[in-house]
Amino acid sequence: MMGRGETAQSETTLLSLERLSRRFGDVQALDDASLRVRAGTVHALLGENGAGKTTLMRLVFGLLTPDGGTMLWRGASLRVRSPAHALSMGIGMVHQHFTLVPAMTVAENVALGGHGRFDREAAAARVREVGARAGLSLDPSARVDSLPVGAQQRCEIVKALARDVQLLILDEPTAVLAPSEARELLAWVRRFADAGNAVVLITHKLRDALAVADDVTVLHRGRSVLTMRAADTTEAHLANAMLGERTIAAPGDVDAETVVAAEHAAPALDDTAVAPTQAPETVLSLREVTWRDARGVVRVQRANMSVYRGEIVGVAAVEGAGQHELLRLLSGRLTPEQGTVVRPADVGFVPEDRHRDALLLDAPLFENVALRGAGLRGGRLDWAYFRRAADELISRFDVRATGAAAPARALSGGNQQKFVLGRELSGEPPALVVENPSRGLDFKATLAVQQALRAARDRGTAVVMYSSDLDEVLMLADRVYAMHAGLVNEVIPDRDAVGRAMLGTLADDAPESLGDTDRTPAGSSA
Ligand SMILES: Nc1ncnc2c1ncn2[C@@H]1O[C@H](COP(=O)(O)OP(=O)(O)OP(=O)(O)O)[C@@H](O)[C@H]1O
Secondary structure (H helix, E strand, C coil), X not given: CCCHHHHCHHHCXXXXXXXXXXXXXXXXXXXXXXXXXEXXXXXXXXXXXXXXXXXXXXXXXXXXXXXXXXXXXXXXXXCCCCHHHHHHHXXXXXXXXXXXXXXXXXXXXXXXXXXXXXXXXHHHHHHHHHHHHHCCXXXXXXXXXXXXXXXXXXXXXXXXXXXXXXXXXXXXXXHHCCHHHHHHXXXXXXXXXXXXCEEEEXXXXXXXXXXXXXXXXXXXXXXXXXXXXXXXXXXHXXXXXXXXXXXXXXXXXXXXXXXXXXXXXXXXXXXCCCCCCCCCCEEEEEEEEEEECCCCCEEEEEEEEEEECXXXXXXXXXXXXXXXXXXXXXXXXXXXXXEEEECCCCEEEECCCHHHHCCCCCCEHHHHHXXXXXXXXXXXXXXXXXXXXXXHHHHHCCCCCCCCCCEHHHCCHHHHHHHHHHHHHCCCCCEEEEECCCCCCCHHHHHHHHHHHHHHHHHCCEEEEECCCHHHHHHHCCEEXXXXXXXXXXXXXXXXXXXXXXXXXXXXXXXXXXXXXXXXCCCCCC
Protein backbone atom coordinates (compact mmCIF):
# COMPACT_ATOMS: atom_id res chain seq x y z
CA MET A 1 0.00 0.00 0.00
CA MET A 2 2.76 2.40 0.88
CA GLY A 3 4.72 4.40 -1.64
CA ARG A 4 8.22 3.36 -2.51
CA GLY A 5 9.81 6.10 -0.47
CA GLU A 6 9.07 4.51 2.88
CA THR A 7 12.72 3.97 3.69
CA ALA A 8 12.84 7.58 4.83
CA GLN A 9 9.69 8.01 6.85
CA SER A 10 9.41 11.73 6.15
CA GLU A 11 9.23 11.01 2.43
CA THR A 12 6.21 8.74 2.72
CA THR A 13 3.23 10.64 1.44
CA LEU A 14 0.23 9.87 3.63
CA LEU A 15 -2.31 12.05 1.91
CA SER A 16 -2.18 13.41 -1.58
CA LEU A 17 -4.80 15.76 -2.97
CA GLU A 18 -4.49 16.59 -6.64
CA ARG A 19 -6.38 19.36 -8.43
CA LEU A 20 -9.54 19.14 -6.36
CA SER A 21 -12.55 21.25 -7.20
CA ARG A 22 -15.84 21.86 -5.46
CA ARG A 23 -18.66 24.27 -6.21
CA PHE A 24 -21.58 25.44 -4.06
CA GLY A 25 -24.21 26.96 -6.32
CA ASP A 26 -22.54 29.99 -7.85
CA VAL A 27 -19.49 29.81 -5.61
CA GLN A 28 -16.43 27.95 -6.84
CA ALA A 29 -15.09 27.22 -3.35
CA LEU A 30 -12.24 25.03 -4.64
CA ASP A 31 -10.69 25.18 -8.04
CA ASP A 32 -7.46 23.30 -8.56
CA ALA A 33 -6.43 22.74 -4.95
CA SER A 34 -3.53 20.36 -4.30
CA LEU A 35 -1.80 19.30 -1.12
CA ARG A 36 0.64 16.59 -0.14
CA VAL A 37 1.05 15.57 3.47
CA ARG A 38 4.17 13.60 4.39
CA ALA A 39 4.27 11.19 7.33
CA GLY A 40 6.07 12.62 10.33
CA THR A 41 5.22 16.20 9.46
CA VAL A 42 3.00 19.11 10.36
CA HIS A 43 1.50 20.74 7.28
CA ALA A 44 0.15 24.27 7.73
CA LEU A 45 -2.77 25.17 5.48
CA LEU A 46 -3.08 28.93 5.11
CA GLY A 47 -5.31 31.35 3.25
CA GLU A 48 -7.62 34.34 3.60
CA ASN A 49 -11.10 33.97 5.06
CA GLY A 50 -13.13 32.11 2.48
CA ALA A 51 -10.07 30.78 0.59
CA GLY A 52 -11.39 27.22 0.79
CA LYS A 53 -9.31 25.68 3.60
CA THR A 54 -12.19 24.15 5.55
CA THR A 55 -13.91 22.96 2.38
CA LEU A 56 -10.73 21.15 1.28
CA MET A 57 -10.43 19.34 4.59
CA ARG A 58 -14.15 18.48 4.63
CA LEU A 59 -13.53 16.55 1.42
CA VAL A 60 -10.85 14.50 3.16
CA PHE A 61 -13.01 13.86 6.23
CA GLY A 62 -15.99 12.69 4.18
CA LEU A 63 -18.28 15.62 4.91
CA LEU A 64 -18.34 16.64 1.25
CA THR A 65 -17.49 14.99 -2.05
CA PRO A 66 -15.25 16.64 -4.64
CA ASP A 67 -16.56 17.64 -8.06
CA GLY A 68 -13.23 16.82 -9.66
CA GLY A 69 -9.64 15.85 -8.91
CA THR A 70 -7.96 12.94 -7.15
CA MET A 71 -7.44 12.01 -3.52
CA LEU A 72 -4.93 9.35 -2.43
CA TRP A 73 -4.43 7.92 1.04
CA ARG A 74 -1.20 5.96 1.48
CA GLY A 75 -0.92 5.79 -2.29
CA ALA A 76 -4.35 4.27 -2.91
CA SER A 77 -7.41 6.00 -4.26
CA LEU A 78 -9.39 7.62 -1.44
CA ARG A 79 -13.19 7.75 -1.49
CA VAL A 80 -14.59 8.78 1.84
CA ARG A 81 -18.26 8.07 2.44
CA SER A 82 -18.59 9.70 5.86
CA PRO A 83 -16.61 10.92 8.86
CA ALA A 84 -17.01 7.46 10.43
CA HIS A 85 -15.43 5.98 7.32
CA ALA A 86 -12.59 8.55 7.46
CA LEU A 87 -11.95 7.66 11.11
CA SER A 88 -11.88 3.95 10.31
CA MET A 89 -9.09 4.68 7.83
CA GLY A 90 -7.11 6.72 10.33
CA ILE A 91 -8.18 10.25 9.39
CA GLY A 92 -9.57 12.51 12.12
CA MET A 93 -10.69 16.12 12.17
CA VAL A 94 -11.28 18.64 14.95
CA HIS A 95 -13.59 21.40 13.74
CA GLN A 96 -13.64 25.12 14.47
CA HIS A 97 -16.94 24.56 16.20
CA PHE A 98 -16.77 21.63 18.54
CA THR A 99 -19.08 18.71 18.03
CA LEU A 100 -19.16 17.42 21.61
CA VAL A 101 -22.42 16.80 23.44
CA PRO A 102 -22.31 19.34 26.29
CA ALA A 103 -24.50 17.43 28.74
CA MET A 104 -22.44 14.24 28.45
CA THR A 105 -19.19 13.35 30.17
CA VAL A 106 -15.79 13.28 28.55
CA ALA A 107 -15.82 9.46 28.54
CA GLU A 108 -19.30 9.32 27.01
CA ASN A 109 -18.29 11.76 24.30
CA VAL A 110 -15.13 9.84 23.50
CA ALA A 111 -17.08 6.56 23.33
CA LEU A 112 -19.76 8.10 21.13
CA GLY A 113 -19.67 6.75 17.60
CA GLY A 114 -17.64 3.70 18.63
CA HIS A 115 -18.92 0.15 18.46
CA GLY A 116 -20.52 -2.20 20.95
CA ARG A 117 -22.10 -1.54 24.33
CA PHE A 118 -21.14 1.47 26.40
CA ASP A 119 -19.06 0.37 29.38
CA ARG A 120 -18.45 3.34 31.67
CA GLU A 121 -15.31 1.91 33.28
CA ALA A 122 -13.77 0.82 30.00
CA ALA A 123 -14.56 4.18 28.42
CA ALA A 124 -12.99 6.07 31.31
CA ALA A 125 -9.93 3.82 31.17
CA ARG A 126 -9.62 4.46 27.46
CA VAL A 127 -9.69 8.25 28.00
CA ARG A 128 -7.03 7.94 30.69
CA GLU A 129 -4.87 5.66 28.56
CA VAL A 130 -5.07 7.77 25.38
CA GLY A 131 -4.70 10.96 27.38
CA ALA A 132 -1.63 9.68 29.20
CA ARG A 133 -0.03 8.42 26.02
CA ALA A 134 -0.59 11.76 24.30
CA GLY A 135 0.12 13.88 27.36
CA LEU A 136 -3.36 15.40 27.24
CA SER A 137 -4.83 15.27 30.71
CA LEU A 138 -8.59 15.03 31.09
CA ASP A 139 -11.03 13.95 33.78
CA PRO A 140 -13.16 11.24 32.10
CA SER A 141 -16.10 11.84 34.43
CA ALA A 142 -16.30 15.61 33.95
CA ARG A 143 -19.33 16.92 32.09
CA VAL A 144 -18.22 18.64 28.90
CA ASP A 145 -20.23 21.80 29.60
CA SER A 146 -18.32 22.26 32.86
CA LEU A 147 -14.95 22.28 31.10
CA PRO A 148 -13.05 25.34 29.94
CA VAL A 149 -12.64 25.57 26.22
CA GLY A 150 -9.04 24.31 26.23
CA ALA A 151 -10.12 21.08 27.94
CA GLN A 152 -13.05 20.71 25.53
CA GLN A 153 -10.56 20.87 22.73
CA ARG A 154 -8.36 18.22 24.38
CA CYS A 155 -11.50 16.09 24.60
CA GLU A 156 -12.08 16.51 20.84
CA ILE A 157 -8.50 15.50 20.16
CA VAL A 158 -8.60 12.52 22.53
CA LYS A 159 -11.83 11.44 20.84
CA ALA A 160 -10.00 11.31 17.50
CA LEU A 161 -6.90 9.67 18.99
CA ALA A 162 -9.03 6.99 20.65
CA ARG A 163 -9.84 5.88 17.11
CA ASP A 164 -6.11 5.56 16.33
CA VAL A 165 -5.90 8.25 13.70
CA GLN A 166 -2.62 8.82 11.89
CA LEU A 167 -3.69 12.03 10.24
CA LEU A 168 -5.28 14.68 12.37
CA ILE A 169 -6.80 17.76 10.77
CA LEU A 170 -7.06 20.70 13.15
CA ASP A 171 -9.17 23.63 11.94
CA GLU A 172 -7.90 26.80 13.64
CA PRO A 173 -7.24 25.03 16.92
CA THR A 174 -5.46 27.88 18.65
CA ALA A 175 -8.17 30.47 17.90
CA VAL A 176 -10.09 29.43 21.01
CA LEU A 177 -7.09 29.08 23.29
CA ALA A 178 -5.23 31.37 25.64
CA PRO A 179 -1.60 31.88 24.60
CA SER A 180 -0.18 29.40 27.12
CA GLU A 181 -2.69 26.73 26.07
CA ALA A 182 -1.92 27.44 22.43
CA ARG A 183 1.79 26.88 23.07
CA GLU A 184 1.04 23.57 24.79
CA LEU A 185 -1.18 22.45 21.96
CA LEU A 186 1.41 23.27 19.31
CA ALA A 187 4.08 21.44 21.29
CA TRP A 188 1.75 18.43 21.38
CA VAL A 189 1.12 18.71 17.64
CA ARG A 190 4.87 18.57 17.07
CA ARG A 191 5.28 15.46 19.24
CA PHE A 192 2.35 13.72 17.57
CA ALA A 193 3.90 14.30 14.14
CA ASP A 194 7.37 13.30 15.32
CA ALA A 195 5.93 9.92 16.31
CA GLY A 196 5.34 9.23 12.60
CA ASN A 197 1.85 10.65 12.28
CA ALA A 198 0.82 13.80 10.44
CA VAL A 199 -1.15 16.92 11.18
CA VAL A 200 -2.84 19.38 8.86
CA LEU A 201 -3.01 22.64 10.75
CA ILE A 202 -5.39 25.29 9.44
CA THR A 203 -4.36 28.57 10.96
CA HIS A 204 -4.38 32.34 10.46
CA LYS A 205 -1.33 32.78 12.63
CA LEU A 206 1.64 32.86 10.30
CA ARG A 207 4.05 32.86 13.18
CA ASP A 208 2.55 29.64 14.58
CA ALA A 209 2.66 28.10 11.13
CA LEU A 210 6.34 28.83 10.70
CA ALA A 211 7.19 27.81 14.25
CA VAL A 212 5.60 24.36 14.16
CA ALA A 213 5.12 23.30 10.54
CA ASP A 214 7.47 21.42 8.24
CA ASP A 215 5.52 22.26 5.09
CA VAL A 216 3.11 25.02 4.17
CA THR A 217 0.44 25.34 1.51
CA VAL A 218 -1.36 28.59 0.79
CA LEU A 219 -4.79 28.60 -0.82
CA HIS A 220 -6.07 31.67 -2.59
CA ARG A 221 -9.63 31.71 -3.94
CA GLY A 222 -9.74 27.93 -4.02
CA ARG A 223 -6.36 27.36 -5.66
CA SER A 224 -3.06 26.27 -4.18
CA VAL A 225 -0.77 29.18 -4.92
CA LEU A 226 2.25 28.16 -2.86
CA THR A 227 3.65 24.96 -1.36
CA MET A 228 7.01 24.93 0.31
CA ARG A 229 9.13 23.84 3.26
CA ALA A 230 8.47 26.19 6.15
CA ALA A 231 12.19 26.66 6.66
CA ASP A 232 12.50 28.19 3.21
CA THR A 233 9.86 30.88 3.59
CA THR A 234 9.03 33.97 5.65
CA GLU A 235 5.91 35.57 7.06
CA ALA A 236 6.02 38.35 4.48
CA HIS A 237 6.30 35.83 1.68
CA LEU A 238 3.35 33.83 2.99
CA ALA A 239 1.29 36.98 3.52
CA ASN A 240 1.92 38.00 -0.07
CA ALA A 241 0.82 34.62 -1.31
CA MET A 242 -2.35 34.81 0.79
CA LEU A 243 -3.20 38.18 -0.71
CA GLY A 244 -2.91 36.61 -4.16
CA GLU A 245 -1.48 38.57 -7.00
CA ARG A 246 -2.24 41.87 -5.29
CA THR A 247 1.25 42.19 -3.92
CA ILE A 248 1.32 45.89 -4.72
CA ALA A 249 -1.16 47.29 -2.27
CA ALA A 250 -4.03 49.26 -3.66
CA PRO A 251 -4.89 52.41 -1.71
CA GLY A 252 -6.56 51.34 1.50
CA ASP A 253 -5.47 47.78 0.94
CA VAL A 254 -3.17 46.03 3.34
CA ASP A 255 0.25 44.98 2.17
CA ALA A 256 2.38 42.19 3.47
CA GLU A 257 4.70 44.46 5.41
CA THR A 258 1.78 46.01 7.27
CA VAL A 259 0.61 42.51 8.03
CA VAL A 260 3.89 41.43 9.51
CA ALA A 261 4.14 44.71 11.40
CA ALA A 262 0.63 44.11 12.77
CA GLU A 263 1.45 40.61 13.91
CA HIS A 264 4.50 41.87 15.76
CA ALA A 265 3.01 45.11 16.95
CA ALA A 266 4.33 45.83 20.39
CA PRO A 267 1.51 46.42 22.82
CA ALA A 268 1.35 50.17 23.04
CA LEU A 269 -0.94 52.70 24.54
CA ASP A 270 -2.86 54.69 22.01
CA ASP A 271 -1.67 58.13 23.01
CA THR A 272 -3.23 59.74 19.96
CA ALA A 273 -6.67 59.52 21.54
CA VAL A 274 -7.97 62.99 22.20
CA ALA A 275 -8.29 63.67 25.90
CA PRO A 276 -11.84 64.67 26.74
CA THR A 277 -12.15 68.21 27.95
CA GLN A 278 -15.48 67.80 29.72
CA ALA A 279 -16.59 65.44 32.43
CA PRO A 280 -16.82 62.02 30.81
CA GLU A 281 -20.26 60.67 30.08
CA THR A 282 -20.84 57.25 31.59
CA VAL A 283 -22.58 54.98 29.10
CA LEU A 284 -22.33 51.60 30.84
CA SER A 285 -21.80 50.92 34.49
CA LEU A 286 -21.90 48.15 37.05
CA ARG A 287 -22.37 48.86 40.77
CA GLU A 288 -21.67 46.06 43.23
CA VAL A 289 -22.91 43.52 40.72
CA THR A 290 -22.91 39.85 41.69
CA TRP A 291 -23.94 36.94 39.51
CA ARG A 292 -24.12 33.24 40.38
CA ASP A 293 -24.46 30.34 37.95
CA ALA A 294 -27.08 27.60 38.12
CA ARG A 295 -24.92 25.60 40.53
CA GLY A 296 -24.63 28.54 42.89
CA VAL A 297 -21.01 29.36 42.02
CA VAL A 298 -20.30 33.08 42.17
CA ARG A 299 -18.95 34.01 38.74
CA VAL A 300 -18.95 37.80 39.14
CA GLN A 301 -18.45 39.23 42.58
CA ARG A 302 -19.42 42.76 43.59
CA ALA A 303 -18.13 44.21 40.37
CA ASN A 304 -17.80 47.94 39.86
CA MET A 305 -17.02 49.24 36.44
CA SER A 306 -17.71 52.31 34.32
CA VAL A 307 -17.36 52.70 30.59
CA TYR A 308 -17.36 56.19 29.16
CA ARG A 309 -18.45 57.58 25.84
CA GLY A 310 -15.66 57.41 23.28
CA GLU A 311 -13.30 54.91 24.88
CA ILE A 312 -12.32 51.30 24.47
CA VAL A 313 -12.22 49.42 27.74
CA GLY A 314 -10.29 46.18 27.53
CA VAL A 315 -11.07 43.18 29.72
CA ALA A 316 -8.14 40.88 30.43
CA ALA A 317 -8.64 37.48 32.03
CA VAL A 318 -7.68 33.85 31.80
CA GLU A 319 -10.38 31.40 30.73
CA GLY A 320 -13.16 30.95 33.26
CA ALA A 321 -12.41 34.04 35.38
CA GLY A 322 -15.95 35.36 34.92
CA GLN A 323 -15.35 37.55 31.87
CA HIS A 324 -17.94 35.62 29.85
CA GLU A 325 -20.60 36.53 32.42
CA LEU A 326 -19.31 40.08 32.89
CA LEU A 327 -19.74 40.85 29.18
CA ARG A 328 -23.27 39.44 29.26
CA LEU A 329 -24.18 41.53 32.30
CA LEU A 330 -22.89 44.63 30.49
CA SER A 331 -24.81 43.83 27.32
CA GLY A 332 -28.05 42.89 29.08
CA ARG A 333 -27.91 39.16 28.26
CA LEU A 334 -27.78 38.31 31.97
CA THR A 335 -29.60 39.92 34.87
CA PRO A 336 -27.61 40.50 38.04
CA GLU A 337 -28.56 38.77 41.24
CA GLN A 338 -27.46 41.80 43.25
CA GLY A 339 -26.31 45.26 42.33
CA THR A 340 -27.16 47.65 39.54
CA VAL A 341 -26.39 47.66 35.85
CA VAL A 342 -26.91 50.91 33.98
CA ARG A 343 -26.90 50.58 30.20
CA PRO A 344 -28.60 52.10 27.17
CA ALA A 345 -31.48 50.20 25.55
CA ASP A 346 -29.34 49.49 22.52
CA VAL A 347 -26.06 47.69 23.17
CA GLY A 348 -24.34 45.97 20.25
CA PHE A 349 -23.01 42.53 21.27
CA VAL A 350 -20.60 40.24 19.46
CA PRO A 351 -20.42 36.91 21.33
CA GLU A 352 -17.48 34.60 20.72
CA ASP A 353 -19.63 31.69 19.58
CA ARG A 354 -21.26 33.23 16.53
CA HIS A 355 -22.75 29.88 15.49
CA ARG A 356 -24.66 29.34 18.68
CA ASP A 357 -25.38 32.85 19.87
CA ALA A 358 -25.30 35.29 16.99
CA LEU A 359 -26.71 33.74 13.83
CA LEU A 360 -29.65 31.79 12.49
CA LEU A 361 -27.55 29.57 10.27
CA ASP A 362 -30.29 28.52 7.90
CA ALA A 363 -31.84 31.97 7.55
CA PRO A 364 -30.69 34.36 4.82
CA LEU A 365 -28.31 37.16 5.74
CA PHE A 366 -30.97 39.86 5.51
CA GLU A 367 -33.08 38.05 8.12
CA ASN A 368 -29.97 37.78 10.27
CA VAL A 369 -29.60 41.57 9.97
CA ALA A 370 -33.14 41.92 11.31
CA LEU A 371 -32.15 40.00 14.45
CA ARG A 372 -30.27 43.03 15.68
CA GLY A 373 -32.50 45.11 17.89
CA ALA A 374 -35.42 42.74 17.27
CA GLY A 375 -36.51 43.07 20.88
CA LEU A 376 -36.76 46.85 20.59
CA ARG A 377 -38.92 46.90 17.49
CA GLY A 378 -42.67 46.70 17.40
CA GLY A 379 -44.91 46.16 14.42
CA ARG A 380 -44.04 45.42 10.82
CA LEU A 381 -40.61 44.57 9.51
CA ASP A 382 -39.42 46.46 6.46
CA TRP A 383 -37.74 43.63 4.57
CA ALA A 384 -36.66 45.85 1.68
CA TYR A 385 -34.76 47.92 4.23
CA PHE A 386 -33.07 44.83 5.73
CA ARG A 387 -32.07 43.59 2.28
CA ARG A 388 -30.44 46.93 1.53
CA ALA A 389 -28.79 46.98 4.96
CA ALA A 390 -27.43 43.47 4.37
CA ASP A 391 -26.01 44.46 0.96
CA GLU A 392 -24.37 47.52 2.45
CA LEU A 393 -22.89 45.53 5.30
CA ILE A 394 -21.52 42.91 2.88
CA SER A 395 -19.65 45.54 0.89
CA ARG A 396 -18.56 47.69 3.83
CA PHE A 397 -17.12 44.82 5.84
CA ASP A 398 -15.83 42.88 2.86
CA VAL A 399 -18.00 39.86 3.68
CA ARG A 400 -17.55 37.23 1.00
CA ALA A 401 -21.07 36.02 0.27
CA THR A 402 -23.15 35.62 -2.85
CA GLY A 403 -25.59 38.26 -1.59
CA ALA A 404 -28.14 39.20 1.04
CA ALA A 405 -30.19 36.08 0.32
CA ALA A 406 -27.33 33.65 1.05
CA PRO A 407 -27.93 31.59 4.21
CA ALA A 408 -25.48 32.38 7.02
CA ARG A 409 -24.36 28.74 6.93
CA ALA A 410 -22.90 29.23 3.44
CA LEU A 411 -20.35 31.75 4.69
CA SER A 412 -16.88 30.71 5.78
CA GLY A 413 -16.20 31.05 9.52
CA GLY A 414 -14.28 34.29 9.18
CA ASN A 415 -16.91 35.83 6.94
CA GLN A 416 -19.61 34.96 9.48
CA GLN A 417 -17.58 36.80 12.09
CA LYS A 418 -17.17 39.89 9.86
CA PHE A 419 -20.91 39.85 9.18
CA VAL A 420 -21.88 39.69 12.88
CA LEU A 421 -19.49 42.48 13.82
CA GLY A 422 -20.75 44.67 10.98
CA ARG A 423 -24.34 44.04 12.00
CA GLU A 424 -23.72 44.96 15.63
CA LEU A 425 -21.89 48.13 14.61
CA SER A 426 -24.60 49.23 12.21
CA GLY A 427 -26.97 51.83 13.52
CA GLU A 428 -24.07 53.18 15.62
CA PRO A 429 -25.20 51.94 19.03
CA PRO A 430 -24.09 54.03 22.03
CA ALA A 431 -22.37 50.96 23.47
CA LEU A 432 -20.73 47.90 21.97
CA VAL A 433 -19.56 44.78 23.80
CA VAL A 434 -17.30 42.42 21.85
CA GLU A 435 -15.85 39.06 22.82
CA ASN A 436 -12.80 37.82 20.91
CA PRO A 437 -13.65 40.07 17.96
CA SER A 438 -10.90 38.87 15.65
CA ARG A 439 -11.20 35.16 16.37
CA GLY A 440 -10.93 33.18 13.16
CA LEU A 441 -10.09 36.21 11.04
CA ASP A 442 -7.22 36.44 8.61
CA PHE A 443 -4.68 39.21 9.17
CA LYS A 444 -6.37 41.60 6.77
CA ALA A 445 -9.76 41.16 8.36
CA THR A 446 -8.20 41.42 11.84
CA LEU A 447 -6.77 44.83 10.99
CA ALA A 448 -10.10 45.89 9.50
CA VAL A 449 -11.95 44.84 12.66
CA GLN A 450 -9.48 46.67 14.89
CA GLN A 451 -9.91 49.76 12.72
CA ALA A 452 -13.69 49.45 12.92
CA LEU A 453 -13.56 49.31 16.73
CA ARG A 454 -11.32 52.39 16.88
CA ALA A 455 -13.61 54.21 14.46
CA ALA A 456 -16.63 53.37 16.62
CA ARG A 457 -14.76 54.68 19.65
CA ASP A 458 -13.86 57.88 17.79
CA ARG A 459 -17.52 58.39 16.88
CA GLY A 460 -18.35 58.26 20.59
CA THR A 461 -19.34 54.63 21.14
CA ALA A 462 -18.46 53.15 24.53
CA VAL A 463 -16.66 49.95 23.57
CA VAL A 464 -15.90 47.00 25.84
CA MET A 465 -13.68 44.34 24.36
CA TYR A 466 -12.41 41.05 25.73
CA SER A 467 -9.80 39.08 23.88
CA SER A 468 -8.04 35.93 25.01
CA ASP A 469 -5.01 37.47 23.34
CA LEU A 470 -3.62 39.89 25.91
CA ASP A 471 -1.58 41.70 23.28
CA GLU A 472 -4.77 42.54 21.42
CA VAL A 473 -6.34 43.93 24.60
CA LEU A 474 -3.30 46.08 25.30
CA MET A 475 -3.07 47.27 21.73
CA LEU A 476 -6.69 48.42 21.51
CA ALA A 477 -7.72 49.45 25.00
CA ASP A 478 -7.63 52.94 26.47
CA ARG A 479 -8.23 51.47 29.94
CA VAL A 480 -8.05 47.90 31.18
CA TYR A 481 -9.98 45.93 33.79
CA ALA A 482 -8.52 42.58 34.78
CA MET A 483 -10.64 39.75 36.11
CA HIS A 484 -9.55 36.99 38.40
CA ALA A 485 -11.89 34.50 40.08
CA GLY A 486 -14.93 36.74 39.59
CA LEU A 487 -13.24 39.89 40.91
CA VAL A 488 -12.92 42.92 38.67
CA ASN A 489 -10.13 45.48 39.09
CA GLU A 490 -8.97 48.34 36.99
CA VAL A 491 -5.24 48.04 36.30
CA ILE A 492 -2.75 50.27 34.56
CA PRO A 493 -2.50 49.04 30.97
CA ASP A 494 0.97 47.63 31.32
CA ARG A 495 1.71 44.07 30.27
CA ASP A 496 3.26 42.91 33.55
CA ALA A 497 0.69 44.56 35.77
CA VAL A 498 -2.21 43.22 33.75
CA GLY A 499 -0.63 39.78 33.57
CA ARG A 500 -0.24 39.64 37.34
CA ALA A 501 -3.76 40.91 37.96
CA MET A 502 -5.14 38.19 35.67
CA LEU A 503 -3.39 35.59 37.78
CA GLY A 504 -4.61 37.19 41.00
CA THR A 505 -1.09 37.97 42.17
CA LEU A 506 -1.46 41.74 42.15
CA ALA A 507 -2.21 43.05 45.61
CA ASP A 508 -4.92 45.68 45.91
CA ASP A 509 -2.50 48.17 47.35
CA ALA A 510 0.14 47.62 44.68
CA PRO A 511 0.92 50.80 42.79
CA GLU A 512 -0.26 49.24 39.49
CA SER A 513 -3.69 48.48 40.85
CA LEU A 514 -6.27 51.16 40.37
CA GLY A 515 -8.54 49.28 42.76
CA ASP A 516 -12.20 48.65 42.04
CA THR A 517 -13.15 52.29 42.32
CA ASP A 518 -14.01 54.29 39.25
CA ARG A 519 -11.45 56.36 37.51
CA THR A 520 -11.98 59.02 34.98
CA PRO A 521 -10.31 58.24 31.67
CA ALA A 522 -6.61 58.97 31.41
CA GLY A 523 -6.02 62.52 30.37
CA SER A 524 -9.35 63.79 31.62
CA SER A 525 -9.34 66.99 33.57
CA ALA A 526 -12.46 66.00 35.46
N1 LIG B 1 -22.20 24.79 2.51
C1 LIG B 1 -21.85 25.84 1.75
N2 LIG B 1 -22.75 26.42 0.93
C2 LIG B 1 -22.40 27.47 0.15
N3 LIG B 1 -21.17 28.03 0.12
C3 LIG B 1 -20.24 27.49 0.91
C4 LIG B 1 -20.52 26.38 1.78
N4 LIG B 1 -19.39 26.06 2.46
C5 LIG B 1 -18.45 26.94 2.05
N5 LIG B 1 -18.95 27.79 1.12
C6 LIG B 1 -18.21 28.87 0.44
O1 LIG B 1 -16.98 28.34 -0.02
C7 LIG B 1 -15.93 29.29 0.14
C8 LIG B 1 -14.81 28.67 0.95
O2 LIG B 1 -15.23 28.51 2.31
P1 LIG B 1 -14.33 27.81 3.43
O3 LIG B 1 -15.17 27.67 4.65
O4 LIG B 1 -13.72 26.59 2.87
O5 LIG B 1 -13.21 28.92 3.65
P2 LIG B 1 -12.02 28.98 4.71
O6 LIG B 1 -10.77 29.18 3.93
O7 LIG B 1 -12.09 27.82 5.62
O8 LIG B 1 -12.38 30.35 5.46
P3 LIG B 1 -12.27 30.85 7.02
O9 LIG B 1 -10.83 31.16 7.24
O10 LIG B 1 -13.07 32.11 7.01
O11 LIG B 1 -12.82 29.77 7.88
C9 LIG B 1 -16.56 30.52 0.78
O12 LIG B 1 -16.85 31.45 -0.23
C10 LIG B 1 -17.84 29.99 1.38
O13 LIG B 1 -18.83 31.01 1.43
